[in-house]
Amino acid sequence: MHKVHVEQDLRGKNDAIAEENRKHLREHGIVSLNVMSAPGAGKTSLLCRTIPLLRGKYSIGVIEGDIQTSTDAEKIATLGVPVHQIETGGVCHLDAAMVHSALHSIDLDSIDLLFIENVGNLVCPAEFDLGEDSRVMLLSVSEGDDKPKKYPLMFREARLLLLNKIDLLPHVSFDVQKARREAREINPKLDIIEISCAVGTGFERWIAWIDSFVSEAGHR
Ligand SMILES: Nc1nc2c(ncn2[C@@H]2O[C@H](COP(=O)(O)OP(=O)(O)OP(=O)(O)O)[C@@H](O)[C@H]2O)c(=O)[nH]1
Numbered sequence: 156m157h158k159v160h161v162e163q164d165l166r167g168k169n170d171a172i173a174e175e176n177r178k179h180l181r182e183h184g185i186v187s188l189n190v191m192s193a194p195g196a197g198k199t200s201l202l203c204r205t206i207p208l209l210r211g212k213y214s215i216g217v218i219e220g221d222i223q224t225s226t227d228a229e230k231i232a233t234l235g236v237p238v239h240q241i242e243t244g245g246v247c248h249l250d251a252a253m254v255h256s257a258l259h260s261i262d263l264d265s266i267d268l269l270f271i272e273n274v275g276n277l278v279c280p281a282e283f284d285l286g287e288d289s290r291v292m293l294l295s296v297s298e299g300d301d302k303p304k305k306y307p308l309m310f311r312e313a314r315l316l317l318l319n320k321i322d323l324l325p326h327v328s329f330d331v332q333k334a335r336r337e338a339r340e341i342n343p344k345l346d347i348i349e350i351s352c353a354v355g356t357g358f359e360r361w362i363a364w365i366d367s368f369v370s371e372a373g374h375r
């Protein structure tokens with residue numbers, strides 16, 4: 156019983172800070188996406204391929220979340236966009252307070268689209284509202300087509316599922332239709348796009364999805 160109360164208290168505090176973040180971002184006209192997946196599904200590769208395609212259209216900022224190291228932020232920095240690395244020091248997800256601090260180190264007047272790359276983990280990140288507008292998740296085909304049923308929360312909370320590494324389909328046993336069907340059983344409103352960050356497959360659809368999401372979010 157005590158554990159339940161402590162968890163509710165922590166969740167309540169997180170949600171309050173997340174609302175502040177949301178308000179703060181909207182006041183600056185920034186649209187934000189929380190990018191989540193298991194480790195290595197391709198979040199950083201996605202951002203590295205996406206950001207150059209959006210150049211000239213949006214002013215992008217990135218918050219990188221990792222348990223340890225700043226290697227992902229260093230990769231993003233080579234693209235010439237503002238990036239802030241959060242090292243959680245063992246915590247398996249970002250929370251709203253971490254993002255709140257990170258927002259102080261980015262010039263919010265100079266960006267209008269913020270990507271937050273969450274810590275690689277298929278469970279915990281989905282439990283924490285960061286104040287983002289929406290959530291994008293990646294599932295790579297090398298992880299297995301059983302993941303929607305086994306880890307439903309992230310699929311339920313996401314607005315878009317990017318099925319990544321489809322260039323590997325000839326080499327792995329992954330039933331795309333089964334994964335699509337079972338993801339939609341969990342979340343009937345889920346958008347799904349098949350992509351390859353290695354080859355660039357599906358990026359026209361992904362970029363079009365971003366454009367439509369940004370115009371719908373409507374606070375640019
Ligand atoms: N074949 C193939 N490899 C990919 C693709 N996307 C990413 N990779 C590879 O997958 C590995 C992990 O990619 P990352 O982009 O670092 O994944 P991540 O989700 O950011 O990983 P963490 O931040 O550690 O959770 C790298 O070796 C990438 O080159 C893809 O579409 N196809």
Ligand SMILES: [Mg+2]
Nearest residue numbers: 198199227272
């Ligand atoms: Mg990464």
